[in-house]
Amino acid sequence: MHALARLAALSALFSPVLLAAPASxxxxxxxxxxxxxCxxxxxxxxxxxxxxxxxxxGLFGRTAGTxxxxxxxAANKNSGITWDEAVFAEYIKDPRAKIPGTKMVFAGIKNDKEIADLTAFLKQFGKDGKKL
Incomplete structure (x- = not known):
């Protein structure tokens, strides 16, 4: 088989696999x-x-205000929030909307991809600050 034909065949074979990779x-x-x-x-x-x-x-899994x-x-301490990916995403978009009365003055991050990337970065660190 000619090299170009082999490349085309391999490309056709693996294209669906590459397209199936998660976009996010x-x-x-x-x-x-x-x-x-931050x-x-x-x-x-x-x-x-x-x-x-x-x-x-060690943010994820921690109770807010602790x-x-x-x-x-008081708003943060009494929020009843336990930080997970979904709660963090909602919070970081608009901290004052999620916890009215919070001291955090931050305009927020609105882009879902950026929030997911920031979450991945934060999740690397355990309670002791060492990378997991």
Whole structure:
């Protein structure tokens, strides 16, 4: 079989597989770039501290308003939220709509792909700040 014919046959064989790949795959590197919007107020990773906002190590699975040493608003402490991907996505789009009375002053991230990427970046860090 001629090389071009083989290439065409392989292309036809694998095209459906390539097209079936999820279009919304999370991109940790893009999430790290998005993190730059957060880092003025938050830290993450080993040695992270509370600054304007609480450190975000181990965010997913944590109850809102529970980071030791951070002074949360009553609204945040009493929100009853446990952070997961869906709650975080809703919150980061418009923090004050999700938790009226929160101290967080942030315009939000509206793009779902950017939120998914940021989520992937944040999920790398365990409670101790080490990458999982």
């Amino acid at each position: 795959a999370q991109d940790v590197a893009a999430g790290e770039r998005s993190w730059n919007k 880092r003025a107020c938050h830290q993450i990773g080993e040695g992270a501290k509370n600054i304007v906002g609480p450190q975000l190590n 980071v030791d040493g951070y002074s949360y608003s």
